[in-house]
Amino acid sequence: REAKPSGNLEEISSLLSHSEEKIREQALRLAGNWKLRRFVPQLLAEAGASQSETIRKAAFEALREIGGRQVISELLPLTSKDKKTAIRQQAVLTLAALDLEKASRPAAEILIELTDEKEATEFWRSMLSVKGAGEKVAHALPKTGLPPAMAKAGLRVAREGGRNEPDLVWALTRGADLEGETQSLSAAEIQQLATRVSAEGDAARGEKIFRRKELNCFTCHAIGGVGGKVGPDLTSIGASAQVDYLIESILYPNRKIKEGYHSVIVETKDGLEFSGVLVKENADELVLRDATDKETVIDKNNVQKRSTGNSLMPSGLVDLLTPAERLDLFRFLAELGKPGPFDAAKGNVARSWKLFPQTLEVAQFGDEKVLETKLNDSQWKPARSLVDGRVLKEELAASLEGFERRDPRAVFAAAKFEVAKAGPISLKITGADGAAAWVDGKAAGSCGDLKPELQAGTHFIVVKLEAKKLPDAIRLESPDATFVGSW
Numbered sequence: 266r267e268a269k270p271s272g273n274l275e276e277i278s279s280l281l282s283h284s285e286e287k288i289r290e291q292a293l294r295l296a297g298n299w300k301l302r303r304f305v306p307q308l309l310a311e312a313g314a315s316q317s318e319t320i321r322k323a324a325f326e327a328l329r330e331i332g333g334r335q336v337i338s339e340l341l342p343l344t345s346k347d348k349k350t351a352i353r354q355q356a357v358l359t360l361a362a363l364d365l366e367k368a369s370r371p372a373a374e375i376l377i378e379l380t381d382e383k384e385a386t387e388f389w390r391s392m393l394s395v396k397g398a399g400e401k402v403a404h405a406l407p408k409t410g411l412p413p414a415m416a417k418a419g420l421r422v423a424r425e426g427g428r429n430e431p432d433l434v435w436a437l438t439r440g441a442d443l444e445g446e447t448q449s450l451s452a453a454e455i456q457q458l459a460t461r462v463s464a465e466g467d468a469a470r471g472e473k474i475f476r477r478k479e480l481n482c483f484t485c486h487a488i489g490g491v492g493g494k495v496g497p498d499l500t501s502i503g504a505s506a507q508v509d510y511l512i513e514s515i516l517y518p519n520r521k522i523k524e525g526y527h528s529v530i531v532e533t534k535d536g537l538e539f540s541g542v543l544v545k546e547n548a549d550e551l552v553l554r555d556a557t558d559k560e561t562v563i564d565k566n567n568v569q570k571r572s573t574g575n576s577l578m579p580s581g582l583v584d585l586l587t588p589a590e591r592l593d594l595f596r597f598l599a600e601l602g603k604p605g606p607f608d609a610a611k612g613n614v615a616r617s618w619k620l621f622p623q624t625l626e627v628a629q630f631g632d633e634k635v636l637e638t639k640l641n642d643s644q645w646k647p648a649r650s651l652v653d654g655r656v657l658k659e660e661l662a663a664s665l666e667g668f669e670r671r672d673p674r675a676v677f678a679a680a681k682f683e684v685a686k687a688g689p690i691s692l693k694i695t696g697a698d699g700a701a702a703w704v705d706g707k708a709a710g711s712c713g714d715l716k717p718e719l720q721a722g723t724h725f726i727v728v729k730l731e732a733k734k735l736p737d738a739i740r741l742e743s744p745d746a747t748f749v750g751s752w
Contacts, residue, residue, distance in 0.1 A: 293311065294327060301331070308327050329359045354391075358395075362395050362537070375388065377411060385419070389423075395536060395537060403432040403433040425556045425579035459509040459512055468606075470590075471595070472607070480582065487499065488652060490612065491617045515583060515595070518576040518578040519576050526542060528573070529541065530571070530574040531571050532569045532571075533563065539553055613746070613748070616654060617647070619640055619647055621638065621679070622676055624671040625673075655739070665732060683724070683748075689716045689717070690743060690746055691745055700729055704725070
């Protein structure tokens with residue numbers, strides 16, 4: 266990052282318009298790292314007009330590295346409402362890193378106009394990674410506030426990662442009339458709620474709520490080896506914790522933080538702020554895992570300040586749920602690890618899968634085309650079963666979304682497992698009667714009870730399911746193998 270070679274660095278000019286995108290991207294980044302101001306007009310042109318998201322991002326990052334009055338002045342027009350949304354957002358984020366005062370108003374305008382909650386959450390996260398942005402944006406928000414859904418997205422981000430953004434939290438709750446969301450329950454009220462969880466909560470419904478994308482529970486927590494590593498493993502949480510403790514941990518995550526899960530907040534010399542749990546550290550760098558399960562490597566030479574924060578889990582996370590849904594979610598967590606359908610302690614059931622939609626253009630080359638595609642290829646999409654091991658029809662069908670016009674013929678489902686010793690092993694597949702199966706790429710017959718002869722080590726099984734006749738659920742188990750978790 267700090268290395269700058271000698272010689273005529275402006276010879277990089279020819280690479281800024283190179284035909285290969287990867288070379289052009291790296292040249293743009295070097296122009297920023299080396300602070301070559303002569304190329305600011307070219308960087309602005311790429312930032313404001315390039316059709317490639319990769320090139321635009323590299324150009325904006327280079328402009329941030331160079332900085333200065335010229336860059337700030339030229340960035341402002343790119344934040345105007347007549348620009349494409351992606352360009353406008355990146356321009357505001359770059360401007361925020363250079364001049365928060367000038368960026369706060371266009372940032373607030375973007376947040377007022379956003380309608381997609383996921384997009385709003387991502388923008389909030391990027392904006393609040395700039396030191397001091399929360400206070401500036403809070404003052405720029407209109408007194409009428411943001412639409413409730415957008416305000417709640419902001420509240421979740423403002424509270425996650427151990428951040429302390431009191432001005433922003435107040436502005437969002439006031440403006441969207443969400444003051445009730447911050448109400449604190451007494452110990453007696455929490456105990457009363459725990460009694461209702463046991464009497465009225467439904468664990469099966471609660472599991473579906475836990476899996477909702479907007480809650481991002483699996484991003485941070487693992488169950489049965491499947492999920493993120495940001496927060497504590499929940500595989501046996503119901504067997505080890507009382508219901509009132511679970512309720513309090515979710516409603517007020519900063520009251521009782523499990524050892525090792527306090528966040529670390531790092532402010533860098535170039536004005537950015539990162540928060541996450543510490544994954545590893547050496548003399549030169551430290552690695553943080555943030556609330557989205559993403560790891561960030563930070564050069565210690567670039568650290569301005571380091572402090573201990575609160576829990577990465579944001580308070581107000583269940584504000585999106587109805588009271589009944591909260592009871593169901595609490596009941597699900599309370600059942601985890603107890604004997605029955607929510608015991609995920611054993612690894613003899615496949616819970617982590619990958620799905621491959623076989624469209625017409627793929628099907629013309631036969632099943633071998635899919636079987637020969639490496640499981641780490643992006644065409645294989647990750648999927649999760651329920652705690653009891655069932656992969657539901659809606660999970661299988663989700664892999665076909667976006668492919669409807671390409672005449673999908675089948676969904677291939679793959680799972681990995683480990684065998685401790687050589688010999689015949691039993692693999693039982695239910696719900697996919699008659700479907701073809703392969704083990705390690707070799708035909709293994711039709712689904713049901715399979716007994717392949719295998720060596721000790723890691724293996725994989727693939728099942729072919731007809732796209733127009735997807736089963737209600739499939740399940741794979743084995744008394745002789747241990748299935749691999751997130752992979």
